[in-house]
Amino acid sequence: MNRQSNIQSKAGTKNSCIDSCIMEGYNYAYLDEQTKRMIRRTILKAVAIPGHQVPFGSREMPLPYGWGTGGMQITASLIGSKDILKVIDQGADDTTNAVSIRRFFSRTAGVLTTTRTQEATLIQTRHRIPETHLIKDQIIIYQVPIPEPLRFIEPRDKEVRRMHALKEYGIMYVKLYEDIARHGRIAKAFDYPVLVNGRYIMSPSPIPKFDNPKMNRMPALQLFGAGREKRIYAVPPYTEVKSLDFDDYPFEVERWPLCCALCGSDSSYLDEIILDDKGSKLFVCSDTDHCNKRVDKGYRGNQEKPVQEAKTCIRTGERKCA
Amino acid sequence: MLSSIDLNKLTPGFSDPVQDSRQTFRAVLDAMAHPGRIVIIDNFFSPPPPLNLASAAICLALLDFETTFWTEDLKAKAPGTGWLRFHCGCSVIQNPLEADFALITSPDIMPALNEFNIGNDENPEFSTTLIIQAGRLSATKGKRLTGPGIETFSTFNVEGLTNRFWQDRQSQSAIFPLGVDIIFTCENRLAALPRTTKVEG
Ligand SMILES: [Zn+2]
Numbered sequence: 001m002n003r004q005s006n007i008q009s010k011a012g013t014k015n016s017c018i019d020s021c022i023m024e025g026y027n028y029a030y031l032d033e034q035t036k037r038m039i040r041r042t043i044l045k046a047v048a049i050p051g052h053q054v055p056f057g058s059r060e061m062p063l064p065y066g067w068g069t070g071g072m073q074i075t076a077s078l079i080g081s082k083d084i085l086k087v088i089d090q091g092a093d094d095t096t097n098a099v100s101i102r103r104f105f106s107r108t109a110g111v112l113t114t115t116r117t118q119e120a121t122l123i124q125t126r127h128r129i130p131e132t133h134l135i136k137d138q139i140i141i142y143q144v145p146i147p148e149p150l151r152f153i154e155p156r157d158k159e160v161r162r163m164h165a166l167k168e169y170g171i172m173y174v175k176l177y178e179d180i181a182r183h184g185r186i187a188k189a190f191d192y193p194v195l196v197n198g199r200y201i202m203s204p205s206p207i208p209k210f211d212n213p214k215m216n217r218m219p220a221l222q223l224f225g226a227g228r229e230k231r232i233y234a235v236p237p238y239t240e241v242k243s244l245d246f247d248d249y250p251f252e253v254e255r256w257p258l259c260c261a262l263c264g265s266d267s268s269y270l271d272e273i274i275l276d277d278k279g280s281k282l283f284v285c286s287d288t289d290h291c292n293k294r295v296d297k298g299y300r301g302n303q304e305k306p307v308q309e310a311k312t313c314i315r316t317g318e319r320k321c322a
Numbered sequence: 323m324l325s326s327i328d329l330n331k332l333t334p335g336f337s338d339p340v341q342d343s344r345q346t347f348r349a350v351l352d353a354m355a356h357p358g359r360i361v362i363i364d365n366f367f368s369p370p371p372p373l374n375l376a377s378a379a380i381c382l383a384l385l386d387f388e389t390t391f392w393t394e395d396l397k398a399k400a401p402g403t404g405w406l407r408f409h410c411g412c413s414v415i416q417n418p419l420e421a422d423f424a425l426i427t428s429p430d431i432m433p434a435l436n437e438f439n440i441g442n443d444e445n446p447e448f449s450t451t452l453i454i455q456a457g458r459l460s461a462t463k464g465k466r467l468t469g470p471g472i473e474t475f476s477t478f479n480v481e482g483l484t485n486r487f488w489q490d491r492q493s494q495s496a497i498f499p500l501g502v503d504i505i506f507t508c509e510n511r512l513a514a515l516p517r518t519t520k521v522e523g
Binding site for chain 1: 340350351352383389446472516
């Protein structure tokens, strides 16, 4: 009972108190010790060689691939009773996937969970980086479906390895420049490739390119796990992460015509919500914790403000909000 | 193999292998992600000489039958080597070039860094991780460290290493991403110097 109230007061989530009973008859955090040691050795190598994909002997997890088995194996190898875990799926803490993973580690490792970014010691994420700045000694763990940024250019694995080994990345820049020639801009909006510590081109996982600048010199340790592809890679704290671009076509993040309809934020990544079959829509923060926190502080959006009204804003790139 | 281990004299390892391994790994990860940061192993057991607590804990946490291990005290059949073989099940090898992990207990007479595995272009991770038992670790004065994991610079000093070691380490920066990663230990403290860290002074 004591522990439950502690979780609630600490984490303040609806989910955490029902998750707190640790299961018996399981390995701690599910994985056996031998597997954890192998993954831990891989993680240390990944941290020592920023952006380099280190192969590992990925194990089966009780979730299908695509549900973050790579991220889960990293989390399982790190997590302990002093950790507070946050899990997000596309920015939201309350999707089935995020709730399942949080519950999984509450049950198998007896850890506290939270939805609040600033309280978490470990953050496992699928496809977003929280809007709240991550701080020193936090660890963010990305779920990665396709770890190889050169895969869509060069399908031959052997050739791709050679390109990384020799830092022969010209073909990647050619591909991006072709995009500009064809579309007038680099079309890639997600999983936008980055150069880590001036050495390895790396996939940031399918986060929106909006999140890429957050990776640069982030005070938190960033770990990436691809379960199906059996790769782990990392970006240590305060490491340079540069989105690939050109002098005449600098990297830019996406913008929205409106502010968040709920909290009025003009600086967060927004999801489009279709309201009815006439095409009415709203934009709301993808990061639910960030949005809730702003609403709690008294910030409000303007729900009635139609999208048309703001179309002029698209051209100037400005968002004028309540 | 086990014949050289005196089971009557064998002291225990971690009292709680699951949690102690995890905590030790987190300490090493913390150190590796923050080069020069001195991290304390919050654990207590009595490893046999010449192992210090931190070195012993790191070995227990990371070594097993999948890893090759080299140490200079191999020939002397030091109690520490038998202890590690018993508790970790690692294969102790003769050639440092083939070692996943190497433990150095006498840094003044250690091999040159290029006698260990530095990895290869496609798999720089095949390199040796060195655990060097040194003298006092200090973060107040000494070498100036910069690179990934360090916000601006950090200060770090470790006693008991030769000038040749630091020259070796210096020449490794030219071969990045190849190179060895180093964990220094002293009693229950450790600090790391991954291959990315630039050392000056
Ligand atoms: Zn919002």
